[in-house]
Amino acid sequence: MLRAIFLLLACQLAGEAMHRLTGLALPGAVIGMVLLLAWLAAIPRERPTLTAVTGWLTAHLAVMFVPAAVGLIDQGNALAANGIGLVTATVASTVLTMAVTALVFRWALARFAPLDSTDSMELAE
Amino acid sequence: MTGLIATPLFWLTVTLGVFEAFDTLSKRSNRHPLCHPVLWSTPVLIGLLLCTGTPYATYREATFPISFLLGPAVVGLAVPIWAERARIRRLALPIALALIAGALTSIVSAVGILALFDAPRDLLASIAPRAATTPVAMAIASQLGGVPSLAAVIVLFAGVFGAMCATPLLNLLGVRDYRARGFAVGVAAHGIGSARAFQVDRSAGALASLGMALNAVMTAALLSLLAVFL
Numbered sequence: 314m315l316r317a318i319f320l321l322l323a324c325q326l327a328g329e330a331m332h333r334l335t336g337l338a339l340p341g342a343v344i345g346m347v348l349l350l351a352w353l354a355a356i357p358r359e360r361p362t363l364t365a366v367t368g369w370l371t372a373h374l375a376v377m378f379v380p381a382a383v384g385l386i387d388q389g390n391a392l393a394a395n396g397i398g399l400v401t402a403t404v405a406s407t408v409l410t411m412a413v414t415a416l417v418f419r420w421a422l423a424r425f426a427p428l429d430s431t432d433s434m435e436l437a438e
Numbered sequence: 439m440t441g442l443i444a445t446p447l448f449w450l451t452v453t454l455g456v457f458e459a460f461d462t463l464s465k466r467s468n469r470h471p472l473c474h475p476v477l478w479s480t481p482v483l484i485g486l487l488l489c490t491g492t493p494y495a496t497y498r499e500a501t502f503p504i505s506f507l508l509g510p511a512v513v514g515l516a517v518p519i520w521a522e523r524a525r526i527r528r529l530a531l532p533i534a535l536a537l538i539a540g541a542l543t544s545i546v547s548a549v550g551i552l553a554l555f556d557a558p559r560d561l562l563a564s565i566a567p568r569a570a571t572t573p574v575a576m577a578i579a580s581q582l583g584g585v586p587s588l589a590a591v592i593v594l595f596a597g598v599f600g601a602m603c604a605t606p607l608l609n610l611l612g613v614r615d616y617r618a619r620g621f622a623v624g625v626a627a628h629g630i631g632s633a634r635a636f637q638v639d640r641s642a643g644a645l646a647s648l649g650m651a652l653n654a655v656m657t658a659a660l661l662s663l664l665a666v667f668l
Contacts, residue, residue, distance in 0.1 A: 321510040328513070338662030340577030342512035343655060349516035364521075367514030370507060374629060375476050376457045377508045378572045380501035382480040382594065384587025386487060386494050391561060391588065398555025402565055403592050406548035407600045407626050408607060410569055414540030414649070415613040415622035421532035422618060 317363040324349040443490050449500035456482050469637065471601040471630055476594055508573040515571075515651045522648050533621065533652070540625040540649075541656040544569035545664075564588040568596050570657040571628040571650055578661050593628065600627025601634035616642040624649025 328345030331337060337344065353360075385392070392399070442448055460475035460482075467473040487497055498505075519526075526533060548568045552561060563584030567575040572593045579589035604623045613619055620642030623631040628650045636643030 318510070321513045324513045324516075325509045338581060338665045339658050340512075340574065340581060342509045342577060343574055343658045345509070345513040346516045346655065349513050350520060353516060353520045360517075364517055367511075367517040370511035370514050371518070373507075374511055374571075374573070375461075375474070376454070377504055377511060378576070378590050378594075379453055379457055379476055379479050379483065380498055380505045381572075381576055381587050381590045382476055383483045383487065383497060384494055384585075385480065385591055386484045388585060388588055391558075391585070395552075395555060395557045395561055398552050398557050399561065399565065399588075399592065400595075401555070402548050402551035403568060403596050404599055405551050406544055406565075406568055407596045408603060409547045410540050410544040411600060411604065411607060411622045411626035412611055413543040414536045414625045415608055415611060415618050417539040418532045418536035418618040418621050419613050419615055421535045422529070422615060425531040 314362055314366065317360070317366040320349070320352070320363060321345075321366070324352065443492065444496060444500075446500040446503070449492075449497055450503065452486065453479075453483060453501055453504065456486075469633060471598040471634060474594070474598055474630060477598065480591070508576075512571075512573045512577075512654070515654065518647055519651050522644065525644070526648070529617065532618075533648075536618075536621060537625060537649070537652050537656050540622070541569065541653055541660055544626065544653075545657065545660060560584050561588070565592055566661055567657050568592055569626060569628065570654045574654040574658055578658055582661065582665055594630070597627045597630030600631045604631060604634060605638070617645050620645030621649040624651075625653045628653070 325342055325345040327348055328343070329341030331344050332339065332341040457475055457479045460473075460478040463478075464470070464473040464475050483497075486492075487494065545566055545568075548565045549562050552565050560583055563582035564579045564586075566582060566584070567578035567589060570578060570593070572590050575589045575593045576586040578584075580586045600623065604619070604627065608619050608622065613622070616639045620635045620639065623635045623642070624646035627634075632643060632646035632650050635646035
């Protein structure tokens with residue numbers, strides 16, 4: 314368990330270091346995610362503990378951003394001045410993104426990946 | 439006694455307690471998007487800060503052990519991506535094309551529409567990573583000079599709205615393939631959308647989580663490129 318936590322922290326630390334050293338604008342944790350992906354690909358084997366630890370973290374993601382969301386307490390002016398714009402932009406952008414992604418996926422599926430057996434089996438389940 | 443209110447122990451206990459209470463209600467509602475526990479814990483905690491006269495800086499420091507976990511959690515998103523590698527290889531082109539189209543649409547439409555309302559730059563920077571999962575969106579927003587707490591709430595709102603409109607919207611568009619539906623929900627409405635997708639169909643849920651994880655990387659990469667060139 315400690316080893317899995319160490320692996321996550323080490324990837325994040327390395328990502329953070331690369332972020333600072335190279336001036337790469339990607340956040341350190343995102344670089345860390347890519348590094349962990351590279352690590353998993355480099356040494357492929359079963360990792361039940363790592364899967365359990367990351368599964369626990371993902372399952373509790375919501376509570377982790379509560380402290381940040383409470384920061385809204387200092388954003389009253391911004392919300393009062395731009396609330397309508399923020400809501401409109403968020404709603405419209407969510408609808409457009411979902412529509413474009415679904416339509417492009419469907420088009421590419423028909424064009425490049427005609428029905429493959431594995432996934433259609435899953436659909437039949 | 440009043441000194442106790444300024445301690446991390448107090449605010450950690452209160453934060454977890456309030457969250458757990460709303461999480462129980464959310465479970466009872468069968469995880470309805472409108473009952474998302476963050477949606478309700480946030481105003482209650484803001485009320486408690488106001489009642490006790492606690493400055494946000496004190497609260498933020500006190501709850502640092504909770505927010506610290508966001509970093510390792512983001513790194514850990516690599517594990518589900520890796521687990522889905524066979525499916526990614528099989529559906530490489532649809533996934534890649536839909537991801538790029540979706541990520542670009544999200545950034546351009548969110549920033550473009552908000553700019554029409556003459557919003558200041560820090561708000562544009564806060565809404566740009568709207569489609570990325572919350573921890574990544576917060577990191578990108580602060581990188582671009584935005585407000586992380588605003589980014590967190592925008593992402594949360596997008597997730598709740600996206601989870602609620604997914605089924606009617608995709609039916610209206612006539613998209614029936616559960617892989618296309620799931621992926622679109624994950625790209626547009628991240629974790630809250632994925633949770634909803636898992637309730638509807640297992641393969642839609644798997645594709646939704648994949649869309650969420652990949653879009654976190656794609657949105658971060660696109661906005662980093664933009665930040666370099668602008």
